Each structure stands twice: as structure tokens, then as C-alpha cells.
Amino acid sequence: MFDNSLKAYEAAKKVIPGGVDSPVRAFKGVLGTPPFIDRGEGAYLFDIDDNKYLDFVQSWGPLIFGHCDKDIEDAVIKTAKKGLSFGAPTLLETQLAQEIVEMYDYLDKVRFVSSGTEAVMSAIRLARGVTKKDDILKFEGCYHGHSDSLLVQAGSGLATFGTPSSPGVPADLIKHTLICEYNNIQSLKKCFEESSDIACIIIEPIAGNMGFIPASEEFLQECRDLCDKNNALLIFDEVMTGFRVSMTGASGLTSVNADIITFGKVIGAGMPVGAFAGSSFIMDHLSPDGTVYQAGTLSGNPVAMAAGLVSLQKLKSMPSIHAELNKKALRLVEGLKKAADANNIPFVVNTRGSMFGFFFCEKEPKNFKDVASCDFDAFAKFHNEMLKKGFYFACSQYEAGFISSVMDNKMIDECIDAAKIIMKDLKNA
Numbered sequence: 001m002f003d004n005s006l007k008a009y010e011a012a013k014k015v016i017p018g019g020v021d022s023p024v025r026a027f028k029g030v031l032g033t034p035p036f037i038d039r040g041e042g043a044y045l046f047d048i049d050d051n052k053y054l055d056f057v058q059s060w061g062p063l064i065f066g067h068c069d070k071d072i073e074d075a076v077i078k079t080a081k082k083g084l085s086f087g088a089p090t091l092l093e094t095q096l097a098q099e100i101v102e103m104y105d106y107l108d109k110v111r112f113v114s115s116g117t118e119a120v121m122s123a124i125r126l127a128r129g130v131t132k133k134d135d136i137l138k139f140e141g142c143y144h145g146h147s148d149s150l151l152v153q154a155g156s157g158l159a160t161f162g163t164p165s166s167p168g169v170p171a172d173l174i175k176h177t178l179i180c181e182y183n184n185i186q187s188l189k190k191c192f193e194e195s196s197d198i199a200c201i202i203i204e205p206i207a208g209n210m211g212f213i214p215a216s217e218e219f220l221q222e223c224r225d226l227c228d229k230n231n232a233l234l235i236f237d238e239v240m241t242g243f244r245v246s247m248t249g250a251s252g253l254t255s256v257n258a259d260i261i262t263f264g265k266v267i268g269a270g271m272p273v274g275a276f277a278g279s280s281f282i283m284d285h286l287s288p289d290g291t292v293y294q295a296g297t298l299s300g301n302p303v304a305m306a307a308g309l310v311s312l313q314k315l316k317s318m319p320s321i322h323a324e325l326n327k328k329a330l331r332l333v334e335g336l337k338k339a340a341d342a343n344n345i346p347f348v349v350n351t352r353g354s355m356f357g358f359f360f361c362e363k364e365p366k367n368f369k370d371v372a373s374c375d376f377d378a379f380a381k382f383h384n385e386m387l388k389k390g391f392y393f394a395c396s397q398y399e400a401g402f403i404s405s406v407m408d409n410k411m412i413d414e415c416i417d418a419a420k421i422i423m424k425d426l427k428n429a
């Protein structure tokens with residue numbers, strides 16, 4: 001029943017490295033082969049063998065209104081007919097920037113780019129430019145795109161300076177990236193003791209790239225305090241959580257304010273958009289007003305801006321949408337947990353707004369090392385069997401899940417019913 005996809009995968013592998021344009025799509029984590037997608041419709045995906053899946057991946061986050069939302073589609077088509085790109089200012093960019101800064105007391109200006117990677121890379125250059133310092137601090141397990149300085153893994157033992165996590169990243173460059181443990185205040189303090197040259201902390205305030213793990217309020221507050229004491233900037237990477245976990249993302253769920261927030265995913269509603277925002281003082285360091293260089297031929301692309309604008313306006317017009325999506329997320333994870341519990345399978349769950357996560361684990365993971373001790377075998381089996389039954393979850397325990405507004409309770413209950421059968425089989429395996 002995956003015949004066409006299997007053939008397509010073989011053909012793709014001949015001309016595209018690994019057959020995919022982003023590695024996670026290759027299903028390596030679950031030892032599967034990826035269905036090739038033909039189309040989306042509302043809450044569902046259809047592959048080229050005409051299998052239908054309830055989609056909990058949502059293009060890895062952007063599609064909070066599901067596939068082919070009529071309003072977004074109309075705006076995209078209407079804008080595309082006026083020309084795809086001008087490399088000159090358009091009204092849409094100002095409108096989208098206005099929508100964003102209106103939501104936050106402490107953000108004045110936004111710069112648009114074309115991906116989350118670019119947003120974070122530029123935010124870090126800006127932080128370095130503003131503070132005139134070189135080191136950056138990130139947390140093990142947080143993902144901030146694939147730019148050089150951020151492809152770092154923890155060194156051995158207690159080393160706070162990381163090592164490159166990919167060939168091609170110069171160790172010379174990585175010596176400016178300190179790495180500490182998420183939700184671990186001691187580890188954070190140690191980094192500030194070791195370097196007096198820290199330009200910024202970059203953090204996913206709710207991590208979605210080592211599975212779903214929120215940072216504690218106490219931990220975020222410590223990040224803020226250490227930045228203030230050491231003249232460093234705090235960057236919240238909300239590429240995944242922005243407009244997803246609440247209207248103002250993870251920032252809206254904590255009393256801690258960041259200096260720079262990066263956006264992506266939902267902000268483009270499926271079109272390639274990223275953005276970073278901060279106070280006028282910080283953002284005015286960017287060229288052309290300031291000296292920190294940053295640019296992009298397709299930045300602020302009108303079609304992408306139109307999609308983002310409609311999407312944010314729609315969200316704003318539905319003040320209870322995140323609460324409603326969270327109810328559905330809770331219904332799903334509580335149902336999955338019950339199914340696991342009934343078979344004595346260790347399983348923990350969590351949600352914020354329209355995001356959810358689950359781990360095959362005894363105890364809720366607080367950091368990357370905790371996740372590594374979860375049962376990846378059980379996850380892979382669960383994933384493969386759910387896929388066969390028509391439920392499309394992210395193909396790695398290191399990823400989060402997403403609810404879209406077009407998912408209803410009946411769809412979620414169907415998913416839980418399928419999980420009940422699979423959990424029973426998992427126990428007997």
C-alpha cells in the first residue's frame with residue numbers, strides 16, 4: 001500500500017541526497033520510508049498511493065488552520081496574481097510587522113527573512129553587534145536552525161564549550177558557542193563564570209526539538225537575571241512556539257521578557273517566512289540605519305507576507321482559539337496515556353496551546369539527556385503502526401506534535417482508538 005511512495009523514494013534518492021531536502025523527512029529515526037505527499041485537505045494528508053492520514057505534523061508547525069485554509073489560499077492567489085516578487089518595499093510587510101508589534105509591549109520593530117534558520121542566525125549577529133561580544137550560549141537539545149555557530153553538541157564530561165555536531169563546521173567558530181543543560185541553573189551559572197564575553201543566551205522557552213519540554217519559570221528567570229547582570233541579550237527562539245502555544249507564543253506564558261524574539265513557521269502559514277523582532281534600540285543597529293549587516297533578495301516576499309497576515313488576523317479574531325486547541329491536545333494525549341497505562345507501558349505527556357508531546361518514559365524528561373533514556377524502539381513501533389492506520393505523527397521522539405483548528409473530537413477519538421490496539425500489541429511484542 002506504499003508502492004508508489006517506495007518507487008518515488010528510490011527515484012528521489014538518485015538525484016537528491018537521501019531523497020529528501022531536509023533530513024528528518026527521511027524517517028530514519030523510525031526505520032521507515034516516507035510517504036510522498038500528493039495533497040492536503042483540512043486535517044488530512046493524502047499520499048501518492050492515496051492513503052489518507054490525520055496530520056499531527058502540520059508541515060512541522062506552520063499550518064495552525066490545517067491544509068488549504070480558504071482565507072489563506074485566497075490571499076495567496078490574489079497576491080500572486082499581482083507579481084511574485086519585487087525586491088522593493090510593499091504595504092504587506094508593514095501591515096504584518098504592525099500586527100506583530102501590537103501584540104507585545106516590548107517589541108517595536110520586526111525584520112522579515114525567509115526561514116527560521118535565517119531569523120536566528122541574524123538575531124545572533126545582531127546580539128553580537130549590539131553587545132560587542134562574541135560568545136553565545138545555547139542549550140543542549142534546543143534546535144535553532146542549521147547555521148554554523150548553532151550546530152554544536154555538548155562536549156564530553158563537564159566541558160561547557162561544545163564541539164561541532166556536523167563536519168564542515170569549523171571548531172574555531174564553535175569555540176564561541178557555550179553549551180549548557182536545559183532546565184539546569186547550575187550549568188547556566190557555570191557558563192557565565194567561564195566566559196565574560198557572552199553576547200546572548202538563545203533558548204527555546206518551550207523546547208520542541210528534543211520532544212516537547214517546557215523550561216521552568218525559575219530557569220527562564222535565571223536566564224533573564226544572568227543576561228541583565230552580564231550585559232547580554234536574551235533571545236527567545238519562538239520559530240516553533242510563536243502564535244502556536246498562545247497568541248504571543250511561549251513569551252505569553254511566562255513573565256520573563258526576551259530582548260529579541262525569532263519567529264518562523266506559523267508566521268508564514270506554510271510559505272517561507274522567518275522574522276526577528278526587538279525594541280527600537282536593538283533593532284536600529286541593523287543596516288541600513290545601523291551597522292549590523294543583514295539582507296535578503298526574497299525577504300518580505302509579498303505572497304508569503306499575505307499568507308502570514310491573513311493567518312495572524314484570523315488568529316486574532318478568535319481570542320479563544322488557543323484554549324480550544326489545547327482542549328483537543330489534552331483530549332488526545334490523555335487518551336494516548338490511558339491506552340499506554342492500560343498496558344503498563346511507561347508513557348508521559350504534556351501540552352501547551354496547540355502543541356503536544358509524548359515520550360515512552362517513566363519520568364517526564366527535563367533535558368536532552370533525559371530524552372535519550374526514553375524507549376526509542378517502542379516509539380518507532382508505535383509510529384509505524386499508527387502510520388499504517390492513517391495517523392501521521394512526527395517520525396522522531398525528538399519532535400513535538402501539533403493540533404490544527406480543523407481537527408475535531410471525533411478525529412481525535414479515532415486516533416485514540418487506534419492507539420489502544422497498538423499499545424496492546426506493543427505490550428505483547
Ligand SMILES: *Cc1c(COP(=O)(O)O)cnc(C)c1O
Nearest residue numbers: 115116117143144145237239240
Ligand atoms: C524549525 C525551527 C528553526 C529553523 O527554522 P527553518 O525554517 O527550518 O530554518 C529554528 N528554531 C526552532 C525553534 C525551530 O523549531
